[in-house]
Amino acid sequence: MVRPRIPSRRRFLCQVASAGLGTALFSSHALRALDGLRPLYVGNPLWHYPNRDWERVYRDLYRSDSSFVFLCAPNDTHNCLLRGFVKNGVVTRIAPTYGYHKATDLHGNQASRRWDPRCCQKGLALVRRFYGDRRCKRPLMRQGFKEWVEAGFPRDEKTGAVDPKYLKRGADPFVPVSWDDAFRYSAMALENIARTYSGEQGMARLRAQGYDPLMIEETRGAGTQVLKFRGGMPPLGMTRVFAQYRLANAMALLDDRIRGSGPDDALGGRGWDNYSWHTDLPPGHPMVTGQQTVDFDLCNVEHAGLALIWGMNWITTKMPDSHWMTEARMKGTRIVVIAAEYSATSSKADEVIIVRPGTTPALALGIAQVLIGEKLYDRRYVEANTDLPLLVRMDTGELLRARDVFANYTPPPLTNNIKVLQPGEAPLPIHKQFGPVITEEQRREWNDFVIWDDLRGGPTPLTRDQVADRFTRLGVRPRLSGEVTVRLASGETVACRTVFDVTRQMLDASYTPEQVEKITWAPAKAIRSLARQIARNAERTLFVTGMGPNQFFNSDLKDRAVFLVAALTRNIGRIGGNVGSYAGNYRASFFNGLGQYIAENPFDVETDPARPARVRRYWKPESVHYFNHGDTILRYGKAVLTGKSHIPTPTKAIHVSNSNSLIGNAKGHYDSIVNTFPRVEFIAINEWWWTASCEYSDVIFPVDSWAELKFPDMTISVTNPFLYVFPATPLPRIHDTRSDVEVAQGICHALGEVTGDERYKDYWRFLHDGGMRPY
Ligand code: SF4
Known part of the structure; x- marks a missing residue:
């Protein structure tokens, strides 16, 4: 019997190759023709692998043509200088700069390499935002607003109110417009609103619309007082975002034009707040110390023997500074978390005290009761440094x-x-x-x-x-x-x-550990233990308080009680023993030229960059609490609870930069949108990412992302010691955007054209004469 011959792999290939000739037989001629397809025998493939050039495709995925540094500065306030890597004109990835260790202070002290790398996952993923489909890409105008301006600002004859058909925010389509039109329409609206609510007649209109008489009186007949400007978290852009307040100051020129008030009597716009309205302000800090906020850099935790993380989720919310806490713990710092929930920080702590929300003033008083009752306080310190002996x-x-x-x-x-x-x-x-x-x-x-x-x-x-x-x-x-x-x-x-x-009588009567346990649910044993630990750590206990406890009506008591505990145990003002609060950013006061920038006298502009500006503040600060409370003051029956110095004016125009908190994230969002915003006649917003605030605005000014800034800027953080510069970046603008400061300038220029007043241009001359200059 003849066994069928099984073809080898090689023979099989040849057969396949020759099948096109219509035969499975091998001819020597056909085999010669297939010489070029002879298989290659490889011994160890790791030694004899074929050409690997193709791998370069993968290796080159991470190669860049160039890179540049930009500053990431969102509301988390940490501020990380990052490096964007550019390939074919596009930022393809982002990395830390690894340059923090080069920073020095005025005395030449240099930061350690432990500050590097400084970033978080969100910063590394910013590319998706720069090129994301929700970027604000071009100026947009709400259809109804556009029609209202083009119709000549029609109003109700009796009240001056705008016909609701022009105010369908959230329902109207948006229309792309040129930058010139966005500025011109905005300027015309500001002028018209200020004129409408100026003088006796303007005040009568506000009365007819039902505003509180005290708020109307507060306008003093100046229509510019109903124009509200807000830079969101303005220390995050000392020139960009604070430009909103300079813009508010320039409104004095408008008042002068409308009422002929002259430089002495003119009134500018109103500037809305952030820090207190966001509940970032720990209210007991100014009450106890006279300082807006007491704090320390989070890296100080390494100098503490005990750190009380009080209502703050350090690991999750202080991302680039979380390592200081975990490293300090490894070196022996005891970490105690006091929180209403079990958080990522709790899992890194030695001890966790879970409390009922809003009860921690009682917890601090319970600790104080133990300190005094067990005579654990530092008597000499108390005598010499506190008001307790008075x-x-x-x-x-x-x-x-x-x-x-x-x-x-x-x-x-x-x-x-x-x-x-x-x-x-x-x-x-x-x-x-x-x-x-x-x-x-x-x-x-x-x-x-x-x-x-x-x-x-x-x-x-x-x-x-x-x-x-x-x-x-x-x-x-x-x-x-x-x-x-x-x-x-x-x-x-x-x-x-x-x-x-x-104080002792009050504590003994109401705040023994057993009584405090009933209020807070913190075990009495844990309260006693904590008091003793704090006493053992004089000058080495850090009270690291967060934003959560600020949000209760008794939040000033929380701060005052914490300061009492710190004062009893010599834990105030020491590197490793202090009280700090970490929410928002209040450190604008570190920039001593700020006053010159936001309050330069618009009637007396200094155009010589070498000379200081002459200051006159025409804008008035106002808390946006009142607008968020239905644009009303606080009354209880016949009593007015709002202090005279805090009376707001009615709000008829709003221009916000860099924040979604007033509209999109507002407390009582539904009430604001349905009942309060329809009384506002003009809302403009500067944004680089489409938000709910854009959705309910009349004009959207698209602004540069941090990767595209064309003017240098500065900022500061409340958690770390660095002063930051936003570099102007080489990345061409991805969309038709401008800087926030150019938006303020553009509105002023347009106001100059609408009113025929040249002074507006001078007010921003430094910008068009070659960029920002130091103040
Ligand atoms: S921690 Fe904040 S500032 Fe730093 S990279 Fe992350 S998002 Fe940006």
């Missing part, structure tokens, strides 16, 4: 004053950091002030305090100068507990106790 009159409940006790008492001059202005004396510019500045009148009114000196057995005056070493040098032993009888200058006697004594 005497309180039991008849009035007020602090006893030196003038009440000592006949003809004259407060001595203050020499320890406080500047008292003499009558007629002007304060130094803010950047030259070394400490608090008060008037002679305030000094007289405040007078001095009184303590009870056990060494002398009587009352002793105490000035604000006499703290810390100066207090120790007085050679007194202040009484902390018990009641004393003080003879007043009038001859009467009055029972007095110290602040310490009445």
Whole structure:
């Protein structure tokens, strides 16, 4: 039997190749023709692999033609300088710069390499945003608004209100327009609104529309006062975003044109706030310290023995600075999380105390009760550095004053950091002030305090100068507990106790650990343990408080109670022992030229870059709380709860930059959209990513993303020590966008054309004369 011959792989290939000739037989001629297809035998493929050039395609995926540095600066406030890698004109990927260690301070101290790499996953993925389909790509105008302007701003004859048919925000289509038209229509609207609500007639219209009489009175007849401008988180762009307030200042020119008010009586627009409205402000900080906020750089945690992470999700929300906390823990810092939920930070802690939301003022008071009850407080520090030894009159409940006790008492001059202005004396510019500045009148009114000196057995005056070493040098032993009888200058006697004594009574009566456990659900045992840990860590306990606890009506008490605990245990103002609050960004005050920028006198512009601007603030700050509360003030029956200095004006025009919090993320969004916004006649927004705020605006000004900035800018952070510059980048604009500052300039130019007033142009001359210049 003849076995069928099984063809080899090689033979099979040849057969296949020759099948086209219509035969499976091999001819020598055919085999010669297939010489070129002879198979290649490879021994070890790792040694003899064929040409690998094709791999370059994959390797080159990450090759770039060039790179540039830009600053990522969203609302998280961390600020990371990132490097964008460009290929074929497109940013293909983003990486950290690894350059933070090169930063130095004014004394030449250099940052360590531990600051690198500084970034987070969101920053690395920004390419998707720069090229995303939700970019604001060209100026857009809402159809109804456009028609209202083109129809000559028709209004109700009696009230001046706009016909609702022009106000269908959220339903109207958007129309692409040129930049010139976007500026011109906006300027015309601002002019018309300001004119409509100016003078007696303007105020009558506002009355007819039902606005609160106090708010109408607050306009003082200036229609520009109903124009509201807001830079969202403005320290995130000292020139870009703060441009909104300079724009508000320029509205004084409009008032002058409409009412003929002249530079002395003109009123600008109103500038809306951010930090307090966002509940970023810890309200008890200014109450206790006089500072807007007390804080420290988060890297300080390495110097602490104990860190209380109080209502803050450090790991999740402080991304580039989270490593400081985990590394500190590895080096021995004890981490205690106090939170209403179990968070990513809880899983990194040594101890977690879960509390009911909004109850942590009681927790802090419970800790204070243990500190005093177990005598764990630092008595010397308390005596020399706090107001706890001051005497309180039991008849009035007020602090006893030196003038009440000592006949003809004259407060001595203050020499320890406080500047008292003499009558007629002007304060130094803010950047030259070394400490608090008060008037002679305030000094007289405040007078001095009184303590009870056990060494002398009587009352002793105490000035604000006499703290810390100066207090120790007085050679007194202040009484902390018990009641004393003080003879007043009038001859009467009055029972007095110290602040310490009445505080202790309050704590013992209401805030024992067992009582606090009922309020907070934190176990009494944990409260006692925490108090003892804090006492063991004098100057080494950091209170790292977050934004969450700010959002309750008692949030000022939270801060005040935390400061009480810190004061009892010598944990204020030390590198490893301090109180800090981390939400938003308030550090604009670090930029001492800001006042010149946002309040340069528009009637007296300085066009010489070498000379300082002359300042006159025509715009008035206003809290957007009132607008978010239905554009009303707080009244309770006949009582007006809004203080005189805080009365807002009616809101008829809004221009916002860099924020979605006023519309898209607003508290009570539905109420705002349905009831409040329809009374606003013009809403403009600067955005680079389409948001709900764009959806409800009349004009959308598309602005540059951080990768496309064409003017340098500056910012700062509340979590780290760096001052940042936004570099102007070489990346061509991806869409038809402009800088926020060019938007402000463009509106002013258009106002100049609408009103025939040349001064608007001068106000932004530095911009068109070659870019931003230092102020
Ligand atoms: S931490 Fe914030 S600033 Fe830094 S890269 Fe991430 S998103 Fe940008």
